[in-house]
Amino acid sequence: MTTRRGFLETICGSLSGLGLSHLLMRDGLLANASAASKTSGSTWVPGIGQTHFPAKAKRVLQIYCPGAASHIDLWDYKPELFARSGQPLPGEENLVSFQGKNGNLMAPPWEFVPCGQTGKRISSLLPHMASHVDDIAFIHSMKAKTNTHGPGCVLMNTGHVQEGFPSAGAWLSYALGSENDNLPTFVALPDLRGEPPNGKANWSNGFLPAKHQAVVMAAHLDIRNLKRPASMSADEEAATREYLKQLNEQHLEKNSSETVLAARIAAYELAARMQISAPEVSDLASESMQTHEAYGTTSENKLLAAYAKNCLLSRRLLERGVRFVNLYCASRASGVDGLLNWDAHKTLKADYERHAPVFDQPTAALLTDLKQRGLLEDTLVLWTTEFGRMPTHQANTTGRDHNPDAFTVWMMGAGVKGGTVYGATDDFGRRSVTNPTNVWEFYATVLHLMGFDYQRLSWYHNGFDRKITDVHGRIIREVMS
Numbered sequence: 513m514t515t516r517r518g519f520l521e522t523i524c525g526s527l528s529g530l531g532l533s534h535l536l537m538r539d540g541l542l543a544n545a546s547a548a549s550k551t552s553g554s555t556w557v558p559g560i561g562q563t564h565f566p567a568k569a570k571r572v573l574q575i576y577c578p579g580a581a582s583h584i585d586l587w588d589y590k591p592e593l594f595a596r597s598g599q600p601l602p603g604e605e606n607l608v609s610f611q612g613k614n615g616n617l618m619a620p621p622w623e624f625v626p627c628g629q630t631g632k633r634i635s636s637l638l639p640h641m642a643s644h645v646d647d648i649a650f651i652h653s654m655k656a657k658t659n660t661h662g663p664g665c666v667l668m669n670t671g672h673v674q675e676g677f678p679s680a681g682a683w684l685s686y687a688l689g690s691e692n693d694n695l696p697t698f699v700a701l702p703d704l705r706g707e708p709p710n711g712k713a714n715w716s717n718g719f720l721p722a723k724h725q726a727v728v729m730a731a732h733l734d735i736r737n738l739k740r741p742a743s744m745s746a747d748e749e750a751a752t753r754e755y756l757k758q759l760n761e762q763h764l765e766k767n768s769s770e771t772v773l774a775a776r777i778a779a780y781e782l783a784a785r786m787q788i789s790a791p792e793v794s795d796l797a798s799e800s801m802q803t804h805e806a807y808g809t810t811s812e813n814k815l816l817a818a819y820a821k822n823c824l825l826s827r828r829l830l831e832r833g834v835r836f837v838n839l840y841c842a843s844r845a846s847g848v849d850g851l852l853n854w855d856a857h858k859t860l861k862a863d864y865e866r867h868a869p870v871f872d873q874p875t876a877a878l879l880t881d882l883k884q885r886g887l888l889e890d891t892l893v894l895w896t897t898e899f900g901r902m903p904t905h906q907a908n909t910t911g912r913d914h915n916p917d918a919f920t921v922w923m924m925g926a927g928v929k930g931g932t933v934y935g936a937t938d939d940f941g942r943r944s945v946t947n948p949t950n951v952w953e954f955y956a957t958v959l960h961l962m963g964f965d966y967q968r969l970s971w972y973h974n975g976f977d978r979k980i981t982d983v984h985g986r987i988i989r990e991v992m993s
Contacts, residue, residue, distance in 0.1 A: 556968075558686055558687050558688075558689070559686065559687070559688070559689035560689050561688055561689055561691070562688075563687075563688075563962065563963025563964060564963060564964050564965045564968060564969075565963055565965070566963060567961070567962050567963025567964075568890075568892075568926045568927025568961045568962075568963075568992075568993075569890055569891060569892035569925065569926035569927055569961045569962050569963075570691070570835075570890040570891070570926070570962075571691075571830055571833075571834065571835050571836065571837075571890070571891050571892070572680070572681070572684065572835070572836045572837070572891070572892045572893075572894065572958070572962070573826060573830060573837045573839065573878075573882075573891060573892070573893045573894070573925075574680065574681070574836070574837070574838050574839065574893075574894040574896060575839050575841065575875060575893070575894065575895045575896070576665075576668075576669070576708065576714075576838065576839065576840050576841070576895075576896050576897065577840075577841050577842055577853075577854050577867075577871065577895070577896075577897045578661070578665060578708035578709055578840060578842050578843060578844065578853045578854065578897070578898070579661065579842055579845065579850070579852075579853030579854030579855035579856075579897070579898075580661065580664070580854060580855060580897055580898050580899045580900060580901060580914060580915075580919070581854040581897040582854070582856070582860070582864070582900060582901035582912060583652070583900045583901070583918065583919045583920035583937070583941060584620060584900070584901065584903055584937075584940075584941035585620045585621075585622070585635060585637075585860065585864060585901070585912075586634065586635050586637065586638065586868075586920070587634055587635070587650060587652070587920040587922070588652050588920050588937060588941050589624040589633040589634070590903070590937070590939060590940055590941045592939040592940060593617060593619055593620070593903055593939070593940050593941060594619045594620075596617055596940075597616075597617050597618060597619035598616050598617065598618075599616055599617055600616050600617070601614070601616070601617055601903065601904050601940060601942065604942070607902075607904065609659075609902055609913040609914060609915070610659045610660075610913050610914040611857060611906060611913050611914075612906070612907060612913075613906075613907040614902060614904040614905070614906060614907060614913060615904055615905045615906065615907050615908075615909075616904060616905070617903055617904055617940060618860075618903070618904060618905040618910070618912070620635065621860065621861040621864075622635050622636045622637050623635075623636045624636070625642065627642040627643075627645040627646075628642070628643075628645040628646035628931070629646055629931070630645060630646050630931040632645045632646075632650070632931070632933065635868075637864060637865070637868040637872070638868060638871075638872045639872065640872045640873045640875075640876035640877070641872055641875060641876050643876060643880070644876060644879050644880075644924065645931070646930055646931045647879075647883070647888075647924050647925075647928075647930035647931070648922050648923070648924045648928075648930060648931075648932075649922060649923045649924065649928045649929055649930060649931075649932040649933075649934065649991035650920060650922045650932065650933045650934065651920065651921050651922060651923070651934045651935055651949060651954070651988070651991065652918075652920050652933060652934065652935045652936050652937055652944075653918070653934065653935025653936060653937065653944035653945070653946060653947050653948045653949050654900075654918070654919045654920065654921055654935075654944065654949055654950065654951075654954070655916065655917055655918065655919075655944050655948055655949070655950050656668075656898060656899040656916035656919065656950075656951070657673055657916070657950075658673050658899075658916060659899060659914040659915070659916040660914075661709040661710075661844075661845060661855065661898060662709040662710040663710070664709075664898030664899050664916070665708050665709045665710055665714055665898045666710050666713050666714060667898070667951055668896050668897070668898050668951055669713075669714040669715070669838075669896075670713075670714075670716070670718065670980065671951055671952060671955055671979075671980040671981055671982060672982065675710065675713040675716070676713075676716075676718055676719070677716075677718040677719070677978070677980075678716065678717055678718035678719065678720045678724065678971075678980070679714060679715050679716055679717075679718070679726070679838070680836070680955060680958065680980060681698040681700070681715060681726055681835075681836035681838055682698060682715070682716065682717045682718065682720050682724040682725060682726070683720070683724075683959075683969065683980050684697075684698070684835055684836050684962060685697040685698040685717075685720075685723075685724040685835060685836065686720050686721070686724045686971070687962075687964060687969055688835055688962075690833070690835070691833035691834075691835060692832055692833030692834065695790075695793065695829065695832055695833065695834055696726070696727035696729075696834060697724070697834065697835045697836070698715070698724065698725070698726045698727065698834070698835060698836045698838075699726055699727050699728075699729050699829055699834050699836070699837050699838070700714070700715040700726035700727070700728050700729075700838040700840075701728075701729060701730045701731075701822045701825065701826060701837065701838065701839045701840060702728065702730055702733075702840050702843070703730075703818070703819060703822070703840045703841060703842055703843045704730075704732050704814070704815060704818035704819070705815065705842060705843035705852045705853075706843035706844055706852065707840075707843060707844060708840055708842075708843060708844055708853075709844045709845065709898075711844070712725075712728075714838070715728075715838055719971060719973040719974075719978065720971055726836075726838060729790075729794070729825070729829075730822055730825070731794070731796065731818065731821030731822050731824070731825050732818050732821070732822075793825075793828050793829060793832055794825060794828075796809065796821060796824055796825065796828075799824060803824070803881070804824075806877045806880070806881070807820040807821075807823055807824050807873070807874050807877040807878070807881075808820040808873045808874050808877065809821050809824060811873075813869065813870065815870045816869060816870045816873065816874065819841055819870050819871070819874050820873070820874035820877070822839060822840075822874075823839065823874040823875060823877065823878040824874075824878070826839050826878060827878055827881050827882060827885075827887075830882070830887060830891055831885065831887060841867075841870065841871045841875070842854055842867060842870075849863075849911070850862075850863035850911070851863075853867075854867055854897065856901070856911045856912060857906055857909065857911040857912070857913065858906070858909040858910070858911040859909075859910060859911055860905075860910055860911045860912055861910065863911070879893065879924065882925070888924070888925040888926065889925075889926060890926045891925050891926055892923065892924075892925045892926050892927065892928070892958065892961050892962070893923065893924040893925040894921070894922075894923055894958065895921060895922045895923075895924075896921045897919065897921070899914060899915060899916040899919050900914075900915040900916070900917075900918050900919030900920070900941070901913070901914065901915050901919075902914070902915045902942070903915075903940040903941050903942050915942070917942065917943045917944060918937040918938075918941055918942060918943050918944045921954060923957075923958075923991055926961060927961040927992055927993055928961070928991060928992065928993060929990075929991055929992055929993040930993075932990065932991050934947060934949075934988060934990050934991050935947040935948065935949055947990075949988060950984070952980075952981040952982060952984035952985045952986075953981075953984070953985060953986045953987070953988055954988070955980050955981055955985075956981050956985035956986055956987050956988075957987050957988045957989075957991065957992070959980070959981075960987045960992075961992065966979065966980070966981045966985050966987075967979070967981075967985065
């Protein structure tokens with residue numbers, strides 16, 4: 513009979529012991545890995561599940577509404593805007609903004625209704641989201657550095673206006689590594705209507721190793737090259753893959769500085785493992801009819817059904833260990849403002865009555881599902897957009913222009929104090945006036961909830977220790993539980 517002590521002595525001296533050590537190290541369960549996570553930053557090792565300090569959250573769901581979703585029409589109730597609709601904006605009567613001259617103040621076309629025990633008012637456009645208000649921490653005092661969609665989206669996703677910087681998902685992929693070897697660490701789910709402004713720059717790895725960029729998946733996108741050719745047997749494929757792995761390792765050993773090459777090798781190996789895992793995770797048919805009805809995947813509204821399927825796919829990815837899911841509701845601008853995203857320059861009412869139902873039911877169902885399954889206990893949910901809208905209407909239209917001086921984002925889930933409202937805009941929602949904040953403080957808070965000191969999570973690039981918070985940052989502790 514093999515004793516427990518004998519088994520441990522044998523396994524630690526064998527090749528299987530090496531594999532076990534790798535798995536324990538990756539999950540932060542090896543003794544020196546656990547010790548390292550509690551000591552100084554110099555001994556912290558990225559990519560194996562270690563954090564700088566105990567984390568509240570293990571994974572992130574970031575829901576993004578491209579087109580600058582209007583804070584004053586969705587989340588930020590302004591009684592004075594209703595009361596003084598049709599009057600000039602005090603102090604800015606001749607305001608010229610992004611697309612030109614503005615008219616008078618314009619009240620939202622919909623009522624704001626009190627919701628939950630807190631009585632927080634949100635737009636009647638979002639009846640399903642109303643059920644989650646008590647779990648959300650609203651940040652009403654955000655400010656952006658740009659009033660242009662492409663740079664604004666990149667800023668909100670990477671902390672920088674310029675392209676070429678790592679996205680939040682890439683930073684966490686680098687910092688934490690994988691929790692599931694058969695699925696990507698970071699997944700982006702674009703909308704059926706297309707990619708957001710500036711496209712793949714929103715989920716780029718930037719200067720981090722290329723393996724940290726997002727893998728693009730969506731319910732409406734087929735996963736390419738997934739099936740084995742009919743002419744090849746499983747044994748032949750396995751032998752070919754093993755031989756290719758040896759060649760790749762030899763080549764990489766001679767070219768160790770080629771991170772793109774390393775990423776490509778890792779991507780091909782992940783693709784091979786995903787031949788088994790991807791069909792399972794994307795098999796939405798295995799979900800109950802009750803779940804499909806709750807999300808709205810069978811809706812006659814094709815845009816709602818497509819987004820609902822991506823919401824359901826997001827939950828399946830999160831519960832299987834994907835670290836960061838970047839979920840988009842709407843896409844880039846089109847020839848007609850407000851048609852494909854929330855950029856309602858000319859016809860606000862018609863545009864938002866098209867977009868809000870697509871967003872409302874599936875998103876609320878996803879949040880309910882995460883909560884019922886216990887996933888919100890260690891999943892951080894973020895809702896973001898690139899900037900806000902003006903409280904006035906654009907001249908000769910019934911739409912709103914861009915407003916980088918005030919907008920809303922929110923958090924929910926692990927480590928978040930639900931029912932919180934942080935910051936405030938002025939009486940009309942024109943400017944952030946109470947506790948104004950920005951994308952760097954937002955991500956400093958996100959990193960803190962994920963167990964990282966935003967001042968220590970960096971990558972040396974072109975002479976600088978680069979961070980998602982750049983040289984800024986402050987933790988918004990008021991939204992934390």
